[in-house]
Amino acid sequence: MIAALLSSVVLVAAGWPLACWFNTESGQGGRRIGEAYLLGAALTAAVLFLLSLVHVSWSRPALLIGLTLAMIGAMAARGRILAAVARPRIRAHWIDLLTVLLVIGYAHFATRAPTVEYDFIGIWGLKAREFWFAHGVDWRFLENPFNEFAHVDYPLLVPLVFDHYAILAGAWPDRWLGVVNVCFGIATLLILRSFVEEETSSWMVAALATVAMISSALSPWIGLAEGPLVAYGATGVLYVRRGMQRVGRERATDVTRGAVFLAAAAMCKNEGLTLIVAVAAGLLVAGAFATLLRLWPAALTAAMWMAIRSIHHLQGDLTSGSIGSRALGHLGNLGPMFEAMGRYPLGRPLFWGGIIAAILLGLRRIVQRERFLASVILCQLLFVLAAYLVTPHDVAWHVRWSWERILNQLTILILFLAFTGLLPWMEPREAPLTIEGEENPQLSEPPNADAKA
Amino acid sequence: MTQLNDRSSLPGRVASWLIFAAILAGGFEPFYLRALTGGPVASPAQLTELPYRKLPGFRRLLETAAARTPPGARIAIALPFQQWEGGYGYGYYRASYLLPGRQVVPLLVPGEDRPALGNLRQADYVLSWRSATALPGFVAIWRSDDGTLLRRIR
Numbered sequence: 001m002i003a004a005l006l007s008s009v010v011l012v013a014a015g016w017p018l019a020c021w022f023n024t025e026s027g028q029g030g031r032r033i034g035e036a037y038l039l040g041a042a043l044t045a046a047v048l049f050l051l052s053l054v055h056v057s058w059s060r061p062a063l064l065i066g067l068t069l070a071m072i073g074a075m076a077a078r079g080r081i082l083a084a085v086a087r088p089r090i091r092a093h094w095i096d097l098l099t100v101l102l103v104i105g106y107a108h109f110a111t112r113a114p115t116v117e118y119d120f121i122g123i124w125g126l127k128a129r130e131f132w133f134a135h136g137v138d139w140r141f142l143e144n145p146f147n148e149f150a151h152v153d154y155p156l157l158v159p160l161v162f163d164h165y166a167i168l169a170g171a172w173p174d175r176w177l178g179v180v181n182v183c184f185g186i187a188t189l190l191i192l193r194s195f196v197e198e199e200t201s202s203w204m205v206a207a208l209a210t211v212a213m214i215s216s217a218l219s220p221w222i223g224l225a226e227g228p229l230v231a232y233g234a235t236g237v238l239y240v241r242r243g244m245q246r247v248g249r250e251r252a253t254d255v256t257r258g259a260v261f262l263a264a265a266a267m268c269k270n271e272g273l274t275l276i277v278a279v280a281a282g283l284l285v286a287g288a289f290a291t292l293l294r295l296w297p298a299a300l301t302a303a304m305w306m307a308i309r310s311i312h313h314l315q316g317d318l319t320s321g322s323i324g325s326r327a328l329g330h331l332g333n334l335g336p337m338f339e340a341m342g343r344y345p346l347g348r349p350l351f352w353g354g355i356i357a358a359i360l361l362g363l364r365r366i367v368q369r370e371r372f373l374a375s376v377i378l379c380q381l382l383f384v385l386a387a388y389l390v391t392p393h394d395v396a397w398h399v400r401w402s403w404e405r406i407l408n409q410l411t412i413l414i415l416f417l418a419f420t421g422l423l424p425w426m427e428p429r430e431a432p433l434t435i436e437g438e439e440n441p442q443l444s445e446p447p448n449a450d451a452k453a
Numbered sequence: 454m455t456q457l458n459d460r461s462s463l464p465g466r467v468a469s470w471l472i473f474a475a476i477l478a479g480g481f482e483p484f485y486l487r488a489l490t491g492g493p494v495a496s497p498a499q500l501t502e503l504p505y506r507k508l509p510g511f512r513r514l515l516e517t518a519a520a521r522t523p524p525g526a527r528i529a530i531a532l533p534f535q536q537w538e539g540g541y542g543y544g545y546y547r548a549s550y551l552l553p554g555r556q557v558v559p560l561l562v563p564g565e566d567r568p569a570l571g572n573l574r575q576a577d578y579v580l581s582w583r584s585a586t587a588l589p590g591f592v593a594i595w596r597s598d599d600g601t602l603l604r605r606i607r
Contacts, residue, residue, distance in 0.1 A: 105485030113500035351479030425469030
């Protein structure tokens with residue numbers, strides 16, 4: 001356990017300079033810690049991948065030297081990091097004690113034994129363990145047709161993060177890899193909490209909203225890529241959304257920040273790749289054509305992975321064979337798909353009923369202010385449905401074993417959208433929110449105001 | 454400045470708090486609190502065995518094979534199932550994780566119910582669950598109640 005915790009601290013330390021560069025707002029200590037972990041995890045995956053590309057065998061010194069060089073690079077790129085480091089602070093409400101208790105319970109659940117999830121044993125953990133054993137990305141393993149079942153076309157960030165823990169521990173830490181889920185979950189909560197704080201002036205409401213986000217942020221699928229995908233994807237989308245509410249340089253900075261997190265999301269799962277397209281579609285719907293180019297970090301990363309995938313002939317089940325004929329076949333008979341969605345409901349009717357009610361209550365505001373976020377969610381949902389249309393498997397089987405998990409990737413964004421419609425109604429009367437954020441100091445305050453001071 | 458909603462109305466505020474309470478109550482995850490307070494949960498040993506529960510002893514057999522075969526070995530997985538979805542795939546998909554650095558080889562065509570005995574030519578070892586299979590060209594090098602490990606005769 002100590003090795004896993006220390007490995008997590010190494011990730012926070014590795015990502016800290018980048019997180020300070022990304023986030024210089026005052027009072028955002030929680031967000032900075034969350035982002036430091038996410039960026040550190042992305043950095044370690046990048047370092048391990050690059051070491052493999054240059055045929056340097058993975059080892060503890062090689063990894064630590066690579067991470068140190070990355071940190072120095074980030075520090076050199078931004079000279080004011082140390083000034084920013086001195087200021088982070090975390091504000092809390094007593095309700096946060098409940099969140100802390102739930103997180104501790106989740107940590108116990110995630111680490112009491114090796115994960116029981118087949119997708120870890122057959123996909124994510126399998127690849128990580130093979131790479132760890134080979135001291136590098138084992139392309140021969142991925143290219144072998146006998147291993148196609150391991151979804152060899154999936155991006156490699158999550159297995160490489162598992163390898164970070166194994167390399168630093170010096171052994172395969174079967175049981176303690178659950179710590180990865182816990183850390184990504186905590187990071188998601190810290191970051192999302194800070195975004196909710198920008199929507200409400202009430203600490204109590206922000207703390208309660210954090211409790212409501214727990215079931216979406218703390219992925220129950222231990223050892224799978226869902227947790228990291230939700231963390232990177234939600235952070236990326238919400239940064240782009242905030243950028244849309246700003247102007248000039250602040251907009252450009254936020255959208256570029258968002259694109260970096262979206263790039264990491266794309267390296268988690270194929271749904272992360274489609275999320276980039278969904279974000280681009282959202283920008284188009286919101287009329288922000290010029291902002292599209294700011295997504296270049298995400299587009300470039302996705303293109304690089306697609307090229308690598310193509311070079312190594314890594315193909316997944318959804319894209320193999322005749323996609324068109326399968327799609328036409330399923331389109332001609334949509335009954336089984338919707339029937340399966342009805343037969344295997346998402347559960348939590350009160351939660352989903354509340355979300356629908358919140359969206360209806362705040363519909364006017366959502367239509368006027370949240371076209372981007374709503375479009376991203378809808379577009380990503382269409383991609384999910386498209387995956388079911390082209391599936392080579394029995395569609396009812398596919399829906400049964402993925403529907404709840406895949407929708408869970410979007411739940412936190414749907415919840416946030418509901419909050420944007422709901423929270424203004426809960427504000428004190430004297431502090432109404434307005435369309436362009438003119439009277440909301442949190443939206444108009446320069447992101448680096450504190451650092452400048 | 455454009456006011457988006459008439460948020461000063463009392464019914465609207467009451468409705469918003471009720472909806473917020475519904476989301477909170479509906480999304481609350483008591484399982485994680487129960488995980489803290491104990492209760493009837495499976496032991497770590499039971500949880501470790503859980504992913505392999507349909508093939509008792511298979512996990513132990515794989516760990517033994519990992520200890521008795523060299524890295525790079527190609528190990529054919531022999532299971533007493535003729536259908537991929539009827540048991541063979543269950544074991545095959547789970548074998549690789551516990552045999553890191555070894556290449557597992559299927560003896561059925563993946564995803565189909567046809568034998569792929571030609572793959573046997575590619576195997577250095579055969580791992581047979583719950584049986585003492587004798588195969589020409591292979592010799593048993595280890596045997597237990599969980600199964601048999603055979604090595605190709607050079």
